[in-house]
Amino acid sequence: MQEMFEKLPEKFHVTNVQVATIWTNPQAPRPEDEKGISKPTDILHWITSLTYEQALALCDENLVQSQTLYGEPVIVLEESEEWAQIIAPFQASKKDTRGYPGYIPIKQLAPVTKKEWLQHQYSVVITDDAWLEEPEKGKTMQLSYLTILPYTGENDTHVYVQTPSGRQQIAKEKTAVVSGEAGFAPGSGTDIVTAMLPFIGLDYFWGGMSSFGYDCSGLAYAAHKANGYWIARDAGDQAAAGKEIAIDTIEPGDLLFFAYQEGKGTIHHVGIYQGEGKMLHSPQTGKGVEITPLQGTKYEKELCAARRYWR
Template sequence: MINQTFDENEIWVVAVQVATVWTSKESTRRIDEPGLLNPTDMDHWVTKLTTEQKTALCDENRVQSQLLYGETVEVTLIDGDWAQVVIPTQPSNKDNRGYPGWVPLIQLEKVEKEYWDQSKSAAVISKKAWLEGDNGEKVMKLSYMTCLPVLGEHPRKIEVATPNGTRILPNEVVHIYETKAGLEKKNGTAIVEAGEQFMDLAYFWGGMSSFGYDCSGFSYATHKACGYQIPRDATEQAEAGEHVAYGDLLPGDLLFFAYEEGKGDLHHVGIYYGNGQMIHSRTNGKAVEITNIADTVYEKELCEMRRYWHE
């Protein structure tokens, strides 16, 4: 084991399209190999797993979260082929530095901080986008809300910094923003619209990408797209933000549900859609959908309502 010493001139970033954050080094299975390599093959992994195998990621406490290409982490320990990390961009009560877990070391890369700290960043705004090489060859399929430093802007392409050197993103698939300011803050309707494009996307436990979201990953990503950083997990999402009474709900507000008709453990979060409906990434074996609340189990289990957005 190697305890990390920190070089202020270097940072660790994710070097694959999506890096899954595991509970421990022993959490992976042979069937998870497409999500453990570099490069990863998320399309193959998420579609080939059976519903039972996906459910085991949760029930057997195997997966904690996920990271997107270029996302920065703090590496606290290296143990063989694995890195123990915390994720500053995913707030969590589990560690005040960020969400904790384990990532295959091969999926991380050190980069020079000066290279990475650019004044502008490019956020992928399409569901998925191909990162390209200099000659236009497709290098990697990126998830929605992958954010990379901008090195140059051209009429049809954006040069971005990556863990693998300078690459290209087509202009039409990204939104450029000032890095220090972050993505522009939008209203609740925009949060709903961010979620609508993922209708029928299959649920994936721990999912934080457009290859598959879990319920809180879905609310996290839609808020991120609209300029708001919220906690990673539903339990903590229900404790922050602003409380909203049921009669004052507006599209974009978060709805939380607990067992025992709202009195037990919190287990789900959805986004209020308007007209007594919510949009949510439902559960294993299901997908992102719009659901009526009245006369359903959700009406009985509704326990909290929170708002993070503002006009």
């Protein structure tokens, strides 16, 4: 993980809201998206307030690309009025060799220096209901699972973290402290599956990269990130890397890819093989994260590839 931080320039920006959505262009947000582009954001309220048609349009009308979590670095390429053209360097993509591209409102970002953000240890949120707190004022922001912040110490009940607004704290039982040099301990295939079991039932959200709502490849990305593997952001890119696995030799934790035209067309979906002929996945708008059998479903017909990132 430290290697990823060290590749950043001396000055960069970090996400300064609980979740920043990466939009296709500054014109993409609609009136109903105000809670997602404000500061502070209210991602949970935004996601749950959208109608099925409004949520589906985020994909069908190519409005949203991805998301970044609080404290996640972004590189600002250009600023124009209220928007920043950015890349997200921790989200690999064929769209840009430097990271995932798109647009984020400038007010949702904060400038930092490498010196202040690089630490020997980092605090990682390991639950979906952790709160950032100011020591004297209480809760300030609900954080997503896998939010990573520089660790600056702890007491009996809380860890202290560096934020764009200064030192704050998170309840100790909600976090894990990892070495910047070693990063997350590499997990097994079973660990990859287990990491996402708490999110069964969580509503699908197009472009979602947080525990407020994942899309299919966002779920796969998070499952691997939690286990020390930083994979590409999108399903097509995920299918282009990793170790190729024959379909008849898949094991728990392997990624399964699905394509249109009964597996012969463009890849459009990814799931995590759970074992015993079932997969864990975030299926589509209007449905939640689920475990589903492959046999006798459309997924059995569309299954086209499997890849392994775990060791």
